[in-house]
Amino acid sequence: MFNRQDVYGGLASIRAFTLFGGIRLRAYQQEAVEAVLGSVFMGRGDSLVVMFPRQSGKNELQAQLEAYLLAVYASRPAEIIKVSPTWRPQSQNAMRRLERVLQANLLTRLQWRRENGYIYRVGEARIYFLSAAPEAHIVGATASLLLEVDEAQDVGVEKFDREIAPMAASTHATRVFWGTAWTPTTLLGRELRASQREEQADGRRRVFRVNAGEVAREVPAYRTHVEQMIARLGRGHPSIRTQYFSEEIEAEGGMFPPERLALMEGDHLWQESPQPGQVVAFLVDVGGETRAPEGDGAPDKEHDATALVIVRVDLSTMADPALRAPCYRVVHLRQWHGESHSRLYAQIAALAQSWNARRVVLDATGMGEGLSSFLEKALPGRVIRFLFQAQSKSRLGLGFIEVVESGRFRLPRTVEPHAEALVELFRAQCRACQMHMGERMTQGMRWGVPEGARHPRSGQLLHDDLLLAAALCAHLDRLEWPTGSGAGIIQGRDPLEEKLSF
Numbered sequence: 001m002f003n004r005q006d007v008y009g010g011l012a013s014i015r016a017f018t019l020f021g022g023i024r025l026r027a028y029q030q031e032a033v034e035a036v037l038g039s040v041f042m043g044r045g046d047s048l049v050v051m052f053p054r055q056s057g058k059n060e061l062q063a064q065l066e067a068y069l070l071a072v073y074a075s076r077p078a079e080i081i082k083v084s085p086t087w088r089p090q091s092q093n094a095m096r097r098l099e100r101v102l103q104a105n106l107l108t109r110l111q112w113r114r115e116n117g118y119i120y121r122v123g124e125a126r127i128y129f130l131s132a133a134p135e136a137h138i139v140g141a142t143a144s145l146l147l148e149v150d151e152a153q154d155v156g157v158e159k160f161d162r163e164i165a166p167m168a169a170s171t172h173a174t175r176v177f178w179g180t181a182w183t184p185t186t187l188l189g190r191e192l193r194a195s196q197r198e199e200q201a202d203g204r205r206r207v208f209r210v211n212a213g214e215v216a217r218e219v220p221a222y223r224t225h226v227e228q229m230i231a232r233l234g235r236g237h238p239s240i241r242t243q244y245f246s247e248e249i250e251a252e253g254g255m256f257p258p259e260r261l262a263l264m265e266g267d268h269l270w271q272e273s274p275q276p277g278q279v280v281a282f283l284v285d286v287g288g289e290t291r292a293p294e295g296d297g298a299p300d301k302e303h304d305a306t307a308l309v310i311v312r313v314d315l316s317t318m319a320d321p322a323l324r325a326p327c328y329r330v331v332h333l334r335q336w337h338g339e340s341h342s343r344l345y346a347q348i349a350a351l352a353q354s355w356n357a358r359r360v361v362l363d364a365t366g367m368g369e370g371l372s373s374f375l376e377k378a379l380p381g382r383v384i385r386f387l388f389q390a391q392s393k394s395r396l397g398l399g400f401i402e403v404v405e406s407g408r409f410r411l412p413r414t415v416e417p418h419a420e421a422l423v424e425l426f427r428a429q430c431r432a433c434q435m436h437m438g439e440r441m442t443q444g445m446r447w448g449v450p451e452g453a454r455h456p457r458s459g460q461l462l463h464d465d466l467l468l469a470a471a472l473c474a475h476l477d478r479l480e481w482p483t484g485s486g487a488g489i490i491q492g493r494d495p496l497e498e499k500l501s502f
Contacts (some may be wrong), residue, residue: 010107018069021105023062027217028052029061032208036065036176040145045172047194049188050150050208051181054243056215058178058224062150063097066120066127069145071108074123075240080214081143081167082189085154085440088133094150095129102261105318127461132159152177152188154440160187177330181242183251212244234405236260238398242441255447256404256430264430266410270419271331274355278315281328281358281476282352285469286344286368305335306344307465310355311473315481317408326481327408328473333422333466341371349378358477361386361472386475388468394444397435399474409473422466427469428455464481 005415010020014033018025025033028143032050039046052058062082084090091187098120102112102164113121118129122126125145130138132155148170149155155164179188195206199364216223226244233240240245287304310332317327334351335345351358357379364372365384376383386392403409411427414420435447 003347004017005278007473008196011068014064017071017105017107018064020107021067021101023060023064025061025064026057026215027237028208028210028214028218029057032210033061035205035208036146036174037068038256039174040069043172045168046204046206047175047177047191047198048206048208049177049179049192051165051179051188051192051246052208052210053212053226053246054180055225056210056219059097060096060101061408062094062148062178063101066098066148067101067105067108067122070112070120070125070127071105071124073145074111075416076124077078077144078125079142079144080127080140080146080148081123081130082127082148082150083130083132083155083164084150085131085140085442086133087136087478090151091118091129091131094317096125097323109242132156132164134159137163139158139166141167142171143167144171145171145173147175148174149177149187150179152179152191153182153186154179155187155444157190160235179248181440183437183439184248185251185439186441188383189248189430193351209246211246228322231320232325232406233402234263238400238437238445249437251439252434254431255401255433255435259428260401260404261430263404263407264409264411266412268329268331268410268412270412270414270416270423271310279481280331280355280357281313281357281473282348282357282362282370283309283311283472284348284360284362284468285465285472286363286365286371287338287342287463287465288351304463305337305465306339307469308332308334308336308348308351309466309469309472310334310357313476313481318481323406323408324404325406325408325477327410328403328408328476330412330423330470333419335465337420342366345371345374346379352379357382359384359476361475363388363468363472364496365389365488384475384479386472390446390452391444394446395470396474397445397447399477403474403477405487425455426470427467428457429464432462433464433467 010016014037015025015030036048039048047365050058066080079429082094084094102108102120108122111122115121120127126142134156149160149164177188177191179481183189192207199206210224212222216226229244230240238249241249243361285307287306309330311328312331314327317323360375360382361384362368362372362375372383372385411423415421429449432449432453433447434450435445438444449462453462454460455462488489
């Protein structure tokens with residue numbers, strides 16, 4: 001048992017309190033939590049923003065802060081309110097973390113209670129866990145000590161302003177917005193700028209924006225993890241920038257800035273025919289059919305074409321522990337404008353047989369469904385369907401960025417005018433491609449060449465047929481590929497399962 005002096009000593013500071021639970025806070029955690037506590041204890045009612053990289057102790061810090069405040073204010077009525085984007089799993093996970101901390105700390109182990117399924121109490125102090133989901137009705141609660149918004153980048157701005165912010169209005173309670181960087185248009189982005197303005201006005205720090213380098217200085221193993229993720233995804237990938245370096249990304253803009261386009265340039269040659277020993281994959285985006293032109297008219301190139309991208313799958317990078325994935329070297333491009341699907345089927349099947357394509361990844365959406373069915377019969381076991389839907393296209397786009405950023409998608413050096421024209425058309429589609437990030441991290445990304453975009457040189461309408469076909473290489477990352485070393489097969493990884501939140 002503890003005497004009164006022990007208890008007072010344990011509650012004198014959060015550093016002392018966490019030691020009673022066997023936890024020592026890191027320096028960047030200590031800085032943030034001391035600022036929150038200073039505002040609470042002094043009744044300043046500050047709004048603070050805490051942005052930590054993923055897996056760097058943000059959730060643990062929240063639970064330690066909550067347990068400490070419950071213990072300090074146990075002798076008087078005091079309320080903390082914590083809202084999360086969803087009840088299940090986020091609010092429930094937050095409750096389990098707090099319960100674990102309360103039970104582990106010698107000062108609170110016998111003092112805490114749970115009420116009504118969503119309230120935790122130590123003495124007269126309580127914390128209420130609520131959902132900020134759009135359908136949740138949470139008006140009426142009041143925070144006297146602290147209002148926490150967890151994963152604030154995924155909480156709707158309107159929901160916060162209408163139902164959550166008033167919870168601290170009458171008490172002037174401190175507000176803290178926890179989260180991970182996304183775009184400037186999120187609630188977290190808005191509050192970040194508001195807190196920065198307040199910092200400039202009075203010089204008191206309110207923003208705690210930690211990046212992977214700061215965490216790595218205290219946790220060497222974290223540096224290794226981040227270096228591996230950068231090798232796989234590339235430093236410019238949205239997941240790396242937002243979730244590890246706390247860098248916001250623009251809500252919309254070009255998907256392939258010059259530095260990303262430069263990563264595509266290779267030193268291999270264009271091929272008009274297959275070479276022995278190569279592992280080859282076909283990537284096909286299916287366009288629409290048009291009626292044959294009358295007289296001597298040429299096919300209408302204003303319509304979206306069917307595009308074929310042939311890649312040589314370089315399996316040597318499978319042995320690289322930082323990548324564990326193939327490199328895709330484009331060796332041939334082809335387009336068909338307005339070709340009937342019966343003729344497309346015959347030509348693609350013949351080309352796949354000629355090139356001995358190991359895999360044929362095909363857009364099976366809409367009109368591509370019939371073509372894929374015919375090709376599956378002609379090329380048994382080799383055709384892989386891909387359905388373009390909002391979520392799958394978002395994942396594909398992010399996966400393609402990963403492939404490019406990790407240096408695993410390469411365009412050929414070309415010499416013949418026809419080949420150069422196709423490669424340059426692909427580059428033009430990339431330059432014209434725009435991406436639009438969802439308002440929340442969970443909403444993913446929309447991307448494509450805007451309707452009405454034109455080639456800067458020819459003036460012809462630009463589509464994204466070659467780009468969409470090329471992006472299908474990201475789907476190949478999910479497959480099993482032979483290593484060629486006699487060791488059998490390496491299980492392909494889903495590049496997007498390793499990303500957090502996307």
